[in-house]
Amino acid sequence: EAQVTQNPRYLITVTGKKLTVTCSQNMNHEYMSWYRQDPGLGLRQIYYSMNVEVTDKGDVPEGYKVSRKEKRNFPLILESPSPNQTSLYFCASSFAARTEAFFGQGTRLTVV
């Protein structure tokens, strides 16, 4: 089954404790991206990747890192999480940048 898999689905952590949210797709898609969803703000793009080893900033990249060492994986790294990064995070992939995106089921992160 074609899918985008994020882990974990839920995470509560403390300020400053590094964490990684994993994202994997099995569709051989070139383009992957991360979004956060906050009430009243919709979805905001954090980072995107055009292909392996090619990443770029979205609209809200501060406090986040990403890497794309393999085509299927695109982890989101929070080196020092802060409470304002409490949010619902979505990973997405698409065949190319200008095609429909497939989204994961989301990761609800709470930073206390």
Place this chain on the structure above:
Amino acid sequence: DQQVKQNSPSLSVQEGRISILNCDYTNSMFDYFLWYKKYPAEGPTFLISISSIKDKNEDGRFTVFLNKSAKHLSLHIVPSQPGDSAVYFCAASASGTYKYIFGTGTRLKVLA
């Protein structure tokens, strides 16, 4: 500065009637637009897209209209069904970039 705006946070429509969801944008460089639907506890799913070379695109019950001079697009759902009840996001991308800007979403409720 919200470049993509969905000014109606919510909309209620009777089953069988037409649902019209609106989206306005400010960046004249946007040339590719998409609509996504989101159910609670799930990731967004792609509905329909349109590029700026067209002013209309249809897919079954869903039609997207693009008015470039007004910087406005709309999604028409005919006929509306209770299963269409969800949050709808419009998204836009500018020529030469691979970033996506999403609106804040409109919650559609289709009443049986």
